[in-house]
Amino acid sequence: MKDLLCDQFQHTVAETMLYHRSILDVLAKLQESGARVQRSVVQSVTSCGCQKINANKKSLPSNATLVDLKNLLDSHISGKLCENCRDNIENEIGRSLFYMTALCNLLDLNLYDIFIKEHKHLEILRGYNLT
Ligand SMILES: [Zn+2]
Structure with missing residues (x-):
């Protein structure tokens, strides 16, 4: 049984x-939308300032375990998205999802099947503690 929301979204995109x-x-728009997602995140840092990025090279102990790495590696982000930036980023991700789904439609791929396939992939990786 297919996921209803996913299939409805894919059908609406098709319409x-x-x-x-x-x-x-569609390929050009998909690439552009990805760049716009990144731009909206950057703007939350450089224009608004509700988030900060502080990145530097981490020195990792050679004997670090996977559990250690999870604790040592971070996102380099601090702060919290303000309502305006959250809205902007959500809108850009939404547009990106639209074009991703449009690509699925043109290639006769089912978005839900892709979610399921990727989820199974992630579960296997989680089994090895690599996610
Ligand atoms: Zn903001």
């Missing part, structure tokens, strides 16, 4: 793809 029929257009 609104009047201007994005060409695979070339």
Whole structure:
């Protein structure tokens, strides 16, 4: 049984793809939307300032275990997204999801099947404690 929300989203994207029929257009828009997601995150740091990025090289002990690495490696992000930045980033991720789904439609791929496949992949990696 397919996930209803996922299938509804994919169907709605298909219905609104009047201007994005060409695979070339969808590929270009997908790449652009990814860049816009990154730009919105950067703007939360450089324009708004609700988040800060503080990155540096971590010196990792040679005998560190996977559990140690999880504690030693961090996101380099501090602060909390303000409501405006959260909204901007969510909108850009949404547009990116739209074009990702549009690509699925053009290639006759099912978004939910991809979620399931990737989830199974992650579960295997989690079994090895690598996620
Ligand atoms: Zn902000």
